[in-house]
Amino acid sequence: MSKAAVRLIAVAVVTAAAMTAAPAATAAQSAPAAATATTGDPFYTYGGSAPLSAFAPGTVLKTRTLQYHLLGISTPLKAVQLLYRTTDAQGRPAANVTTVVRSPTGDRSKAVSYQSFYDSLSPEDGPSRAIAGNVSLGGLIPNVEAVFLAPLLTQGYDVVIPDTEGQRANFAAGPEYGTNTLDSIRAATRSAQTGLNSTTAFGLMGYSGGSIATNWAAALAPSYAPDVQRKLVGYAEGGLLVDPAHNLKYVDGSLAWSGVIPMAVIGVSRSYGIDLKSYLNGYGLEVYKELEHGSIVDAIGRYPGLTWKKMAKSQYADPNSIPAFVEAMNKINLGSAATPAIPGFIAQGDAGVLEGTFGNHPGIGTGDGVMVSGDVRALARQYCATGNSAVKYSQYELLSHTGASVAWAPAALGWLGDRFAGRPAPSDCGRIPTGNSLAPEVPSPQS
Numbered sequence: 001m002s003k004a005a006v007r008l009i010a011v012a013v014v015t016a017a018a019m020t021a022a023p024a025a026t027a028a029q030s031a032p033a034a035a036t037a038t039t040g041d042p043f044y045t046y047g048g049s050a051p052l053s054a055f056a057p058g059t060v061l062k063t064r065t066l067q068y069h070l071l072g073i074s075t076p077l078k079a080v081q082l083l084y085r086t087t088d089a090q091g092r093p094a095a096n097v098t099t100v101v102r103s104p105t106g107d108r109s110k111a112v113s114y115q116s117f118y119d120s121l122s123p124e125d126g127p128s129r130a131i132a133g134n135v136s137l138g139g140l141i142p143n144v145e146a147v148f149l150a151p152l153l154t155q156g157y158d159v160v161i162p163d164t165e166g167q168r169a170n171f172a173a174g175p176e177y178g179t180n181t182l183d184s185i186r187a188a189t190r191s192a193q194t195g196l197n198s199t200t201a202f203g204l205m206g207y208s209g210g211s212i213a214t215n216w217a218a219a220l221a222p223s224y225a226p227d228v229q230r231k232l233v234g235y236a237e238g239g240l241l242v243d244p245a246h247n248l249k250y251v252d253g254s255l256a257w258s259g260v261i262p263m264a265v266i267g268v269s270r271s272y273g274i275d276l277k278s279y280l281n282g283y284g285l286e287v288y289k290e291l292e293h294g295s296i297v298d299a300i301g302r303y304p305g306l307t308w309k310k311m312a313k314s315q316y317a318d319p320n321s322i323p324a325f326v327e328a329m330n331k332i333n334l335g336s337a338a339t340p341a342i343p344g345f346i347a348q349g350d351a352g353v354l355e356g357t358f359g360n361h362p363g364i365g366t367g368d369g370v371m372v373s374g375d376v377r378a379l380a381r382q383y384c385a386t387g388n389s390a391v392k393y394s395q396y397e398l399l400s401h402t403g404a405s406v407a408w409a410p411a412a413l414g415w416l417g418d419r420f421a422g423r424p425a426p427s428d429c430g431r432i433p434t435g436n437s438l439a440p441e442v443p444s445p446q447s
Contacts, residue, residue: 041129043081044097046083046095052093052094053093055085055093058190058225059085060082060083061085061095062082063081063083064081065079069130069133078101080099081128082187082188082194086183087176087183089170089173090273094167096162097126097128097162097167098161099127100160100161100194101153101158101159102158102195103152103154103159108196110158111158111160111188111203112158112203112205113159113160113203113205114206115214115217116164116210117206117208117210118130118139118145118209120169120295121263121267121293121294122136123163123169124139125141127145127161127162128161148409151413160196162180162184168270170270172212172241172263172264172267172268172332174212174215174334175331175337177217178219178224181204183225185225185228185231198231201231204218204237205412205416208238208370209296211240212241214236215235216337219337219339229342233416234344235343235345237412238404238405238409239405241334242371243438244264246363246364246436247260247367247372248261248319249359250352250370251359251369252307252308253307254304255301255357257300257356258307259291259296261303262287262306265280266292271328272328274328276325279322279325281314287303314447320441320442320444323443326442330441335439340388341388343388343425344383345411347393347395347407348373349368349371349399349404351368351396352366352367352370353400354369355368355370356369357369368399368401368404369401377393379438381432381434382438384429389427389429390425390426391427391429393431393432394408
């Protein structure tokens with residue numbers, strides 16, 4: 001990869017990090033603009049006479065072509081957006097949107113499904129809306145991520161960018177992220193306007209929230225979308241969420257990332273139809289309301305020192321005393337999902353203290369500030385032990401979540417390039433340090 005491409009990636013990551021550190025007040029000021037830009041856009045609504053269940057997953061329901069927008073400004077680059085049929089976290093038919101950006105130099109033989117780390121509880125912050133001109137603060141993350149696309153497009157890759165969280169922004173619902181991603185690929189190859197087809201090879205790529213979609217798509221592909229599985233050459237991801245129950249304990253009381261706690265509570269409630277509000281105290285309900293439609297930009301750094309106990313009623317000080325919570329956490333634990341059948345590159349930072357997370361609890365250990373390193377190592381080792389030896393694992397000991405992304409991005413692009421070229425996938429199996437137990441959570445009695 002050229003030095004210019006590496007610089008572009010570094011600028012994207014650093015800018016995204018700066019955006020996520022913006023004060024919540026700015027988010028509030030930007031909210032009206034977002035509502036004006038995209039609320040009520042009929043493209044996102046399926047209004048056909050036949051029920052969604054009548055269509056196979058990946059069926060294209062609507063198509064439109066528009067100018068690619070960057071920070072709300074129209075560019076000469078064209079993008080094709082598709083409304084397609086998919087499946088939500090509860091297995092129900094749903095409609096979702098993906099965007100296809102065609103490389104000016106490619107021949108449609110190779111494409112990368114890029115999963116954004118937009119991490120939001122508002123559909124307005126999805127990448128498709130940013131591409132269509134949304135300028136909400138939460139939407140700045142996918143806007144800034146456009147810089148990631150430049151090296152891919154110039155190297156001849158077409159890029160497919162799904163709204164991984166679906167139209168209800170079901171934050172942290174990993175299985176739904178996966179089905180949205182896989183059906184996005186199906187839709188992209190079934191639309192005449194995209195130029196992609198059944199012979200197009202695909203790689204999966206995503207960091208942080210994007211890695212949730214990337215790994216779940218790789219894990220679900222053989223069973224949910226065997227037709228897509230045959231197109232995949234590999235997946236490259238970094239800063240991975242593996243066992244969310246562990247992450248909530250890891251960020252508990254942290255300076256910056258503790259806002260993820262209420263976001264996860266809201267996302268789990270929404271994804272699986274669970275009312276967790278009845279377990280929250282007055283302060284917890286206040287935080288819930290503040291973030292119900294917020295993004296990671298609204299949450300990061302806003303609640304320094306926040307803990308689950310501060311939000312929960314006293315008898316629910318241990319979240320595992322809530323059976324519905326335990327059930328949902330176990331559904332989104334990658335340790336209980338299938339082993340991907342394609343090569344993978346997994347990277348993880350381990351200097352979370354740089355981002356104000358000092359947790360080092362027994363059975364959890366350290367991480368990058370928000371993701372747990374021991375969980376990621378355990379998952380990589382599990383894949384090696386269950387039949388997939390084509391696993392490359394890199395742990396950046398001196399880098400935090402934001403910093404590790406700068407090191408990961410060019411390595412991921414190079415690794416994917418080798419997979420498209422048909423070169424043998426490297427393996428770190430046998431050299432990956434031990435990690436945590438990824439066993440399902442066990443309910444505990446109320447205190």
